[in-house]
Amino acid sequence: QEDTPIARFLRYLQFNTAHPNPNYADPISFLISQANAIGLQARTLEFTLSKPLLLLTWPGSNPSLPSVLFNSHLDSVPAEPSKWIYPPFSATLAPDGKIYARGAQDDKCIAMQYLEAIRNLKANGFTPLRTVHISYVPDEEIGGFDGSAKFTGSKEFEDLNVGFVLDEGQASTGDEFRVFYADRTPWELKIKATGDPGHGSRLYDNGAMENLMKSVEVITKFRESQFDIVKSGEAMNSEVISVNPVYLKAGIPSPTGFVMNMQPSEGEAGFDLRLPPTADPDLIKKRIAEEWAPARRNMTYEVIEKGPIRDYLDRPLMTLTNDSNPWWPVFKQAIEAAGGKLSRPEILASTTDARFMRQRGIPTFGFSPMTNTPILLHDHNEFLKDTVYLRGIEVYESVISSLSSFKGESY
């Protein structure tokens, strides 16, 4: 098999790292062999049994300066193979240069681009001033609690003395690269309704389905109000609160489907909520209790907060993008030095492990160098063009060399 950047990317994409049973062992072995070939130190940490984390290190010439960390996650969301034009873990390079694979954008591209950039920098004789670390973490797609959360809370992490982190971002449909200074915080909301069962023909008050449908209506109205703000141009998608129904569970099963002439005594609906760092979580909780799942309509609910909402100093989880953050101009200029341009910094609509680094007060940007690319993370037929992938390696050469050369003593 040939050994080119694209061939190596395809090999990494072929590991089936989809939940609920991601293969972590094989991609880690592959990454270790890559690290050995390039001359990077490798160490595996296991904060949770069978959920290993790989840490690669390129020592700087001044190891007393805070280090820079490049993070990516090993795992992927599942794919529905029947809806794909190529099998999602075949990593097929189509004739037009599109590489189809689950994880091509999210986020196996950056995982390999970091390594390819370092390979090239080393070949050109570059030595970093600051130590460069790369982390490959498990379980990001299910919240990162056994991955990044434990890692960033560990003694091992503290010892890395990390001053700045780059984590994954999202594709850009235009010519400019996108950079993200915050994530939205995910909440899982499950609402349940109970009520008297009855004949399917009867109209009566307070049935479980009636109450559940009323809640869905109220939530849909709220969703519309937020979406209207986006549609009017007052805010970006990621700056409002999103609430999307993800499941509905009700009905009395029968061998042919569901019993049709009985009204069920319980029903349940699940929602994915995302809160921007500016949202007031208490207000949303009040809204849920009073309007979305009111006890007076026999409703109960459960909110699972999937991660922190404020940092250790009780500030919103955001990284500044002005000159008061000394890393900002360094990063921006590195993109420009590579011939790229950054669009206005954004909040990421989804959620990444960056929140755990920001929680510790470490400046962290989300960045995945993909321009002129449709946003296909978690979608069918996720792909990345070979040319876009290769261009990203050049961008990281600039970014890694600039960040690791930054002299600022106290950052």
Ligand code: MET
């Ligand atoms: C549930 S935590 C976030 C997991 C995933 N990265 C997402 O944004 O959906």
Ligand SMILES: [Zn+2]
């Ligand atoms: Zn991701």
Ligand SMILES: [Zn+2]
């Ligand atoms: Zn994802």
